[in-house]
Amino acid sequence: MGKKRKKRNTKLYASRFIIVFLSIILQALVFWAFIFLVQKRFVLVSYITTIIGVLLLISIINKKQAAVYKLPWFFLYLIFPFGAVMIYLTFGNVKVSKKQMRKYRSVYSEKDEEYYEQDKVLARLDETGGSGVGIAKYLKNATSLPVLDNSTCEYLHSGENFFARLLEEIGKAEKYVFLEYFIIEDGLMWSEIREILLEKVKKGVGVYVMYDDVGSMKSVSPNYHKKLQAEGIKAKKFHKFVPIVSVSHNNRDHRKIAVIDGKTGFVSGANLSDEYINYTHPFGRWLDSAVMIRGQAVDSLVKLFIQLYNMEGGEELDGEKFIFKDHEKYSDGFIISYGDSPAPIEEDHIGENVYLDIINRADKYVYITTPYLICDTNITDALKTAVKRGVDVRIIVPSVPDKKFIYIMTRHTCSDLLSAGVKIYKYKDGFIHSKNILSDGQTAVVGTINLDYRSFVHHYECGVLMYKSDAVNDLYEDFIRLFDEECEVADKESLKLGFFGKIVKTVLTLFAPLM
Numbered sequence: 001m002g003k004k005r006k007k008r009n010t011k012l013y014a015s016r017f018i019i020v021f022l023s024i025i026l027q028a029l030v031f032w033a034f035i036f037l038v039q040k041r042f043v044l045v046s047y048i049t050t051i052i053g054v055l056l057l058i059s060i061i062n063k064k065q066a067a068v069y070k071l072p073w074f075f076l077y078l079i080f081p082f083g084a085v086m087i088y089l090t091f092g093n094v095k096v097s098k099k100q101m102r103k104y105r106s107v108y109s110e111k112d113e114e115y116y117e118q119d120k121v122l123a124r125l126d127e128t129g130g131s132g133v134g135i136a137k138y139l140k141n142a143t144s145l146p147v148l149d150n151s152t153c154e155y156l157h158s159g160e161n162f163f164a165r166l167l168e169e170i171g172k173a174e175k176y177v178f179l180e181y182f183i184i185e186d187g188l189m190w191s192e193i194r195e196i197l198l199e200k201v202k203k204g205v206g207v208y209v210m211y212d213d214v215g216s217m218k219s220v221s222p223n224y225h226k227k228l229q230a231e232g233i234k235a236k237k238f239h240k241f242v243p244i245v246s247v248s249h250n251n252r253d254h255r256k257i258a259v260i261d262g263k264t265g266f267v268s269g270a271n272l273s274d275e276y277i278n279y280t281h282p283f284g285r286w287l288d289s290a291v292m293i294r295g296q297a298v299d300s301l302v303k304l305f306i307q308l309y310n311m312e313g314g315e316e317l318d319g320e321k322f323i324f325k326d327h328e329k330y331s332d333g334f335i336i337s338y339g340d341s342p343a344p345i346e347e348d349h350i351g352e353n354v355y356l357d358i359i360n361r362a363d364k365y366v367y368i369t370t371p372y373l374i375c376d377t378n379i380t381d382a383l384k385t386a387v388k389r390g391v392d393v394r395i396i397v398p399s400v401p402d403k404k405f406i407y408i409m410t411r412h413t414c415s416d417l418l419s420a421g422v423k424i425y426k427y428k429d430g431f432i433h434s435k436n437i438l439s440d441g442q443t444a445v446v447g448t449i450n451l452d453y454r455s456f457v458h459h460y461e462c463g464v465l466m467y468k469s470d471a472v473n474d475l476y477e478d479f480i481r482l483f484d485e486e487c488e489v490a491d492k493e494s495l496k497l498g499f500f501g502k503i504v505k506t507v508l509t510l511f512a513p514l515m
Contacts, residue, residue, distance in 0.1 A: 106310070107310075128467075136467055139338050153291045153292070153466050154292040154293075157474075158287060165290075170258075178301075181272050185216070213237040213238060358439045364440050367479045371398055373395065399427055414495050427487055435451075442467060443466070
């Protein structure tokens with residue numbers, strides 16, 4: 001009975017997604033058709049549209065963006081001048097209010113430099129003289145979050161492993177629990193977590209939950225956050241999806257963060273949904289990963305959660321009240337918990353820059369797992385150059401796609417990299433969703449950041465940089481196990497695209513930066 005009800009709910013929520021999506025398309029078509037008819041009837045409007053188009057192109061040229069993000073607009077204008085202007089005005093310019101920006105920035109404090117003893121930590125970092133020094137400093141300056149050498153990470157090699165540890169830690173909560181996830185599914189995984197959360201609420205523990213409205217649209221009801229609120233959980237859905245044409249619908253909260261009492265934190269690729277723990281199998285075996293953090297590096301996760309929780313409106317949290325002041329001190333290398341956000345909040349593509357630095361500094365090897373490989377030439381050229389330096393570059397991608405059109409692009413990119421000497425591996429009989437990168441046994445990142453435009457440009461993301469931490473060694477052992485036991489080596493034939501695939505690849509290559 002429960003499974004049948006779940007299927008009906010899934011269909012209902014999926015229908016909601018389709019309805020609101022179609023309503024946006026319809027609005028856009030009506031708006032563009034109206035302007036088009038006016039333009040045809042009044043010549044002056046046509047001249048005005050042309051002038052606006054030229055001004056927009058000049059504006060795009062002067063934007064602080066890579067050329068790959070500008071070219072699609074020029075192509076659209078070349079073949080469809082009027083439509084390009086209307087599409088850009090509708091979808092091409094994201095704005096964030098001053099109030100939202102202020103809330104986003106308010107979690108950073110000038111006192112942090114002294115509190116986290118950054119002068120001393122950075123001096124110790126410089127003494128290591130290794131490849132991770134530069135990227136650690138970049139993250140500190142780009143995100144205003146501290147570099148820390150008194151924290152520790154535990155690498156969790158699967159969604160099941162992550163789920164077990166998360167349940168265990170939530171069960172220990174005495175003061176509060178933060179949960180921020182792209183997807184919450186009303187299924188087994190979430191029901192077990194929710195059961196513990198409700199018990200904690202009864203004991204006076206503050207429970208704060210935030211999920212992305214688009215990410216969870218097909219898995220929970222439109223007012224699910226209100227249901228949770230009625231149960232005592234302080235829930236918000238991030239960036240409510242209003243069926244009105246706007247590019248801001250692209251800017252989703254893709255972060256996956258859990259914090260318990262400010263003492264323990266998790267960052268994962270896994271959402272709170274049944275396929276992530278292999279209770280359901282929509283795409284064969286599912287593999288994900290996570291890290292569990294203890295020590296002051298958890299403080300940054302507290303700030304990242306509050307950052308978006310407060311931006312969403314309603315109740316606002318005071319970060320100082322949630323920072324744990326008596327962390328145990330560890331000696332486990334350098335750890336930085338960091339976030340990334342879309343422009344204009346962050347002008348840097350922080351997630352991409354971290355990957356590029358790790359690849360460019362690699363001396364012996366770079367190992368990567370990613371579910372999607374749809375990136376600009378910055379990443380692909382860096383990987384090819386690393387191969388020419390003699391670096392052993394290996395990438396693990398799924399063998400079963402969750403999105404068929406996107407998988408076509410992944411196969412195309414893999415084929416190109418394979419020709420350049422990159423070793424491509426396919427995760428056997430399933431879907432690998434982990435977003436991990438490891439280099440030379442020293443530097444690694446585990447987080448939410450895919451190697452695609454959505455993660456690099458459009459989404460709110462997070463990750464954990466580990467430099468000379470024991471977790472780096474655990475990640476290395478997991479990579480070796482995957483290469484030897486769980487993956488098969490891809491060749492040209494297995495990555496080859498048919499006629500239809502080539503057409504899809506050609507179209508998506510052009511417009512992927514805008515999606």
